[in-house]
Amino acid sequence: MTAGVLTWRPMGADDVPAWARLLAAAEEVDDTGEHFSEDDLRDELADPALDLPADSVAVMDGTELVAYQITMRPGDTAGVGRAMGSHGVVHPRWRRRGIGTALVRRGLDRASEAGATLMVRVPEGDAGAAAVCAAAGLRAVRWWSDLRRDLAAPVAPVVLPDGVEVASLGPDYDHDRWDEPLRAAHNVAFAQHWGSSRVSAESWRALRTGVSAFRAAYSAVALADGEIAAYVLGYEYPTSGAGRELYVATVGTLPRWRGRGLAGALLNHVLAAAQADGFTTSVLTVDSQNATGALGVYERVGYAPYRRAVTWIS
Structure with a gap:
């Protein structure tokens, strides 16, 4: 040419x-x-x-x-x-x-x-x-795994510790109610997560809960005494196939609540909702070197790795 x-x-x-x-x-x-x-x-x-x-x-x-x-x-x-x-x-x-x-x-x-x-x-x-x-x-320093779950497979019941409840964020999302608590929880949950930076209030809404792809009906929080202990944010983008795909962009658990099954329970909650509404698959991305055991959590919920990406830095 x-x-x-x-x-x-x-x-x-x-x-x-x-x-x-x-x-x-x-x-x-x-x-x-x-x-x-x-x-x-x-x-x-x-x-x-x-x-x-x-x-x-x-x-x-x-x-x-x-x-x-x-x-x-x-x-x-x-x-x-x-x-x-x-x-x-x-x-x-x-x-x-x-x-x-x-x-x-x-x-x-x-x-x-x-x-x-x-x-x-x-x-x-x-x-x-x-x-x-x-x-x-540049140097290759970090590897990320894309995981997929077939929503034709059964979704396990939601099981939570005593004193913790699930609250769906949709279908009608309330920015005034949830944006700032979610942002604060995210900045704590990801403070030590490799490659993460604090998210400002403006960018949280602009890039997380205010975008057209955000699906509040497939997003949820785990509440303990009214405070966010964990959260899942779901999105929907176009696909190359005929089915609908739920993209789970963020799964966060505050440090003191880790190891108590909250992330898995929230994922089962949103996956069950997506399954009921006709979604055929769900995907997410995990840091292959994540120290919190996130990959194991996702695999227990039914996700399996199928592709990887690499972060290069100068």
Whole structure:
């Protein structure tokens, strides 16, 4: 394919349709299992913590979006220190032309300006992305397992310790009631979780409970004396097949409640609700080196690993 000079410019809301097409084309080759609607992408660009002129780039061949990159605001990150996350994609037809290398270098420059480490997560089987990261001096440091559960299989009854009750967050989610308690619980539960940073109130709503993919009916909390002891947040994204898939984005248990079965009970609660409403599968991602035994919890609920990704850092 021949092309003129590529244009590099910040992303904007008008790029969403082209961005969705780019991601769909990449998914046909990369098979990450990630599918995003235009509404999902608009939600991401609306994050108040994102400075699009500084934090994003669209690589254009005329009117065609051939690659993109978004870098996140740096923050104190457990296990890493000050870090800046970054994600991007190059269209399969445009790979091996140096665009990915240039995007990684741009990310490194942005991180250096902020006095931060660059963090990039790529599929374990993507040899090209791994080669680009390695050539730029990044190191593979953490592995993540994607797990899947077939919802045709029975879901176990919910069993909770005395004094603990389950509260569903839907179907009508109450932001005023739940956003701040959930955010506070999350920041405590994930304070020592590798790669995690504190979430601000603005970003919590913008990226967690205010996005179009959030499904409050398949999200729940475990309450002890009225306080959140554990929580599960569920989302629904487009799939490549005919069935509905529940994506469990976050499972958190406060430290003093760990080892008492709350995460498994909440998962059974939301899985039973999803099963009753016709979902066919559920997926989630777990840190393969998680020290809290999360993988075992998920396997006991019926999830099984099927794919991995790798975090590279500078």
